[in-house]
Amino acid sequence: MKLDEYMFQKVIIIEDELERLLPDEEIQPSTLHESMRYTTFLGGKRIRPVMMLAIGEIFKAETAPILTGAAAIEMLHSSSLILDDLPCMDDATLRRGQKTNHLIFGEDIAILAGFGLMNLAFKAVNDLHKEQSVPLKRIVEVVQQLNYAIGTEGLIGGQTMDLEGEGKTLTFKDLEFIHSRKTGALFNAAGQIACILSGASDKDRTAIELYTKNLGLAFQVVDDVLDVTADEKVLGKDAEKDTDKTTFVSFSSIDEAKKVAEELVEFSIEAVQRYGKKADILVQLANFVKDREM
């Protein structure tokens, strides 16, 4: 199947699952729930959840639990976007072509919505036992992946280093450290959670890890390139926001950075070569990350 068709189909069921898990706007406190839904349904590409469903298919796993895990990852991702955009962080006005969360709901509600989404991600996964009879052992392993993706080695650690790096000259190693956390950790957790909920073997988990680690880094390099080259309208967020910051483009020309992204994508494709035709969507997804324009 062509990737765009696959993504189109999967995004529908992913959004249905998010719809099921997020509290209704009619329920009090409705402003909080509106704010949580706003960023979650801002029309992201849903790359991580689509990837998770594609991994599940390789291992012939049941779809429903992976769909819930995928929604949890997407809620965490939304939570981190709300935080990153805050005035005291990146002070962004645009996200996916729309006003950022705090500009609509105020900083206070935006922060609480971020916490609410993080809490809901844990809840969605924890309820997998009661609601979908997922073995308890797997749930504990999935929560462990979430903890790792959020914590010092993940989103929060990466964001802290990123903030502290502003106005300073960073080395390529510093930058890799930041991005392996800010982008890499969530990509990796997404892959591992799909594996755990599929009952994949350790060997398979290692292959998927290699795929997600390279793809996550490629994603960030492309992000940095787009930040310099893309139009704000196409990008849907404040372009050139990062010009005073060290990015991957600070170390190389645009063309060289593109070359790095290509190599990383090649590595990720190699990692899933062993699954042959079954990895077709993962291969297309990796190429999509490289070629994306927004």
Add this chain to the structure above:
Amino acid sequence: MKLDEYMFQKVIIIEDELERLLPDEEIQPSTLHESMRYTTFLGGKRIRPVMMLAIGEIFKAETAPILTGAAAIEMLHSSSLILDDLPCMDDATLRRGQKTNHLIFGEDIAILAGFGLMNLAFKAVNDLHKEQSVPLKRIVEVVQQLNYAIGTEGLIGGQTMDLEGEGKTLTFKDLEFIHSRKTGALFNAAGQIACILSGASDKDRTAIELYTKNLGLAFQVVDDVLDVTADEKVLGKDAEKDTDKTTFVSFSSIDEAKKVAEELVEFSIEAVQRYGKKADILVQLANFVKDREM
């Protein structure tokens, strides 16, 4: 044993457990870890964790897992204090006689520390299987309690309603709604988590629930009274911060509010009467909540 002696002993082991669970300041990103530790070790009364250990003793439970659960509750509590104090929320300058977290570390790091503490609370509980062989079923139940205490029915929901209520005239019912969430939910989760980790029966869980629900509300009524009557120096936080807000004292004289707190404490003591001498610490703790001056 007299309560003050009991608290003195227990606070030591609770702080040791927090020390064990919180990432070291030497580990990168150290500012984040410093910020997480700052509010956690600001010298709170540790009422919730002390209460949890006392509940565990009634049911002759093993101490170690409850101690970890108690630390998780305390980390969540610290996380909520950091958020509540932010400029976009209560804009507080003092907390336990010291500068609030964001005044020392900046808003960005303070927010990330709040997220970090929440993540760590889930991690501490989730690791109870691997580290202390707590049955998986119990862990999933404990996480469920944390989810509930944080979410719409808990801290986040209560804080949202509180913020939305500012400048408006609230009814007594509104106020009860807010406080059952802001203070009550965490007290209640603390009690239930101690029960779950003790393997307490449903009947026991109901008794403890009655105890914590009344005590949590009493705690908040006393807080409102102290906010009007206490000296900032004794209180250790910005006194009269809440004068433009509806509080329990808005509906009654100080003496009447004190009377309500006394009644609530009586109810909580009645709820644990069935345990006789074994509930002695819980009874003393309830009286302490009523008589506290800070």
